[in-house]
Amino acid sequence: MTIKSNTKFLIIGLGLMGGSYAKGLKKAGYYVSAISDNADSINYALKNNVIDKGADFVDEDLIKEADIIIFALYPQVFVNWIKNYGSLIKEGTIITDVTGIKGAVIYKINSMLKNNVEFIAAHPMAGREVYGVENSDENIFINANYIVVPTADNTQNAINICKDIGEILNFSKISELTPEKHDQMIAFLSQLTHCIAICLMTCNQAENLEDYTGDSFRDLTRIANINENMWSELFLLNKEQLLSMMDLFISDFDKLKNYIKTDNSNGIKDMMRLSTKRRKLFDKNI
């Protein structure tokens, strides 16, 4: 473990994800402070012992005392924060994030940071369909994946620290991907699935579908309850990758449609066998 027990964490942005990080780090015994422009979130977190200290303004004292800063903000808000306040971060600080896309963020952030402040990006593959620090829960990381996203400029020390955070939070699998590979992966595994769920919910005007549904439709549309501000931003910041994954999906969907249209039972069964075989890899080991 590279992270020392007296390390001071500062979380900037205290919603579901920032709150869950705070709870997990506090549970492991670390000092955690937070900055959020939402005073209610800070008050709630202080009252419920989610954080040790907090401010609803850009508090220079909290920034100066922090050894590691975790940004849990929307992508553009994160970039703007660094632009406006990045100079307040003291030399030697490691900063990391939870942002859902990487290419459109990392290089901009790096170009604005002081020489001795190092940004090592991370993407916790966990979440819930509810918002706010009130719904935060450090258990969402158990059995989840955590992706560290270094560039060629990152030091091994910062990569190790970032992985340590994943371990402290009890993620089950910690991996490394380049920003480009990460964005490609996420376009498929996360953004495409959200596009599908949305369209399943919007395409059919029939009423009372909820009285006839089984669990399959419920499962495929759980994520159709979606934060439109965050996700539209994520989609557009990863546009090329997402569009190409949408096309990839459609090509197999058209293939299946054609098999059905031509009564090609063997073609359908072959796709189903491949699907069943591949799906087994995704079973959680719990």
Place this chain on the structure above:
Amino acid sequence: MTIKSNTKFLIIGLGLMGGSYAKGLKKAGYYVSAISDNADSINYALKNNVIDKGADFVDEDLIKEADIIIFALYPQVFVNWIKNYGSLIKEGTIITDVTGIKGAVIYKINSMLKNNVEFIAAHPMAGREVYGVENSDENIFINANYIVVPTADNTQNAINICKDIGEILNFSKISELTPEKHDQMIAFLSQLTHCIAICLMTCNQAENLEDYTGDSFRDLTRIANINENMWSELFLLNKEQLLSMMDLFISDFDKLKNYIKTDNSNGIKDMMRLSTKRRKLFDKNI
């Protein structure tokens, strides 16, 4: 309750669904027998008190003593069974089923039945991604939907009996649909979702995706672990309805794709808002 406490049930086909019906009916105190060509299933069910009597052949005694027969077979197997053995069913018997498509089955069955044997179709909207009586569980019906699918020829008495079965098994919502409306609904809620899950699993050749995934991809592909014999049959027996639902989905998917391509953030957000609003109707009241 139209069904009397001394009613004798016979279940034909003793897999996951037949076994779950048997357990639910036995738990409610009814006499339940079963016929299956799988001797292991019958032996398991007798040994574990899932049924009172059983046979691994077409046992005329079990057929004659039954007041209500529940067919839990694949669609074509069901049709063939009635063709070969339907004449053994005694007059006055009510028969029902669990078949996933209706139009392609009901009229064929009705044309082959004796005058005084009445078929009232039903579709329990519940299931699991595992098979066999060993995995059967009467609790899969709790909080699930149950659809009774009468034709103009059905008596109110048979419809009531069929609804009673849904109540005995503890389904949370019991509805009625015509065969045509049922097949349309199921093409959308169940078959389309399975097509999507399959294509999500087959379209991307990238390796180690399981190390990076979040729960959304897992949720959307749970049903990609699929019984290819049953589902290819269901797809092809409901071909026209399924193809039209695939087109319906694709039209909204193309719309969303176009919004992304043209950076139409408001268009994306409008779809997400509609999606979020509609999804709330599908939350289970548990």
